[in-house]
Amino acid sequence: MMTLDPFIAKLERHQQLTPEERATLDQLPTRLREFRKHESVAVAGESPSHSAIVVTGMAFRVKQLLEGERQLVAVHVPGDFVDLHSFVLHPLDHSVITASPALVALIPHDKLAMILKNHPRLTKLLMWDMALDAAISREWMAIMGKREAYRQIAHLFCELYLRMRQAKQLRNDGFDFPLSQIDVGDLCGLSSVHVNRSLQQLRTDGLVILEKGFLQIPDLPRLIKAAAFDPAYLHLLADPTEI
Amino acid sequence: MMTLDPFIAKLERHQQLTPEERATLDQLPTRLREFRKHESVAVAGESPSHSAIVVTGMAFRVKQLLEGERQLVAVHVPGDFVDLHSFVLHPLDHSVITASPALVALIPHDKLAMILKNHPRLTKLLMWDMALDAAISREWMAIMGKREAYRQIAHLFCELYLRMRQAKQLRNDGFDFPLSQIDVGDLCGLSSVHVNRSLQQLRTDGLVILEKGFLQIPDLPRLIKAAAFDPAYLHLLADPTEI
């Protein structure tokens, strides 16, 4: 089964797996499901009995505030465990929506319980994945609090570029970017009008090329510098500026 | 040993422990350490071999951005596992600093590894604690993105009040509040001047009484309403408005 490969590869970059551990993951009985753009993978308030891993496409997590405002609290790329926390935390505090057509693997929670019971090293890897997810949230919090729109958006592009590269989703110097300017605004806590203007500035400065849902970064080191982006929190292994 | 009691009580509110599980936690060999105000419990960039649980006092987590800005990404009250993630994610992406004089229990990572190996149910509780921490981060992200200063600060007070109550740290209708207005600003992504003005408005509106490091909330339901605060994300059991 190939579907969990991007996820397993991500774990394996962090820690070598034994053949038996690898087999355990490979044989996780998963249901593979296809979603159209903007379909719900999980719904806030519910307590699903499975967690989802993105196989292809993108997804985000949406928090709905009391007065109806929509805030995106995460974006996910292939290989990401979108809602591992739903295994332990009920009910869900947010929904998961596809950002593009997507293929998603659903892992039954009782299989995760089996891992907890029998595979302490895999369990630790699951905790690592949760911790990494939380580290990304913290970085976003810091960026939202301290940086103006221009650099905040630049930061988002840097992060997504590196995560998509790790997920082997790059073509040329770019990747499919299904988010609308409204989405980017909801991610960064900005209005779509302001996103539009900041984006134009990023284009004018030659830092990004974004057209027809495809994002290119002609000079990553320059964008990283403009964003004051520090990739440490992503816990990637290689030098982030190298191709 | 009494020191882990607030933490164990927090877990037990979520799931009943067997006597044996309780004993395992009770007997965790922990080093208890006293910190003065604004001392470092853990330092960004390092890979500590233990994780910290707050026993008394408050602590926060501080993220330092590339250009020197300081953003607080969490506040912790007694019973909180401040850096459980340092067990799996190295190096630390942020520091932990006491917000007041504090007593902190340090749990060696190899004891956590022992739990992962032998106690799947306790392991799941640790994951629950991590997931709750992440849920709080997400709520903050949403509030930072969508709410103006006044309600953002009101939201912070609601959250802290409920968490302090759960930690049995209330006296009268309030609790010790060691954060300066600068701290609140660094927490919410605001300048201290603006915090000052918003705070004055909250006082004028009769929603909070904050003096000499003690915070009182005379009418919690009214503050909750003003903040548009939805306590679901804290996963408390009781009705949040009841005393």
Next chain:
DNA sequence: CGGAAAGTTGACATTCGTCAATTTGTGTGG
């Protein structure tokens, strides 16, 4: 081809940050 969604633009209002000065509070040494 038509309609809806996304992107773009301009004008204007609001929130919030910065700077600088002042006041208040707090802890320490004498």
Next chain:
DNA sequence: CCACACAAATTGACGAATGTCAACTTTCCG
């Protein structure tokens, strides 16, 4: 107990960042 130093809180004036509203244009998709 007082004097001083230093941190925190407060205030006013001003400017920068961002939101809102409303129109218009372009793109996308059936």
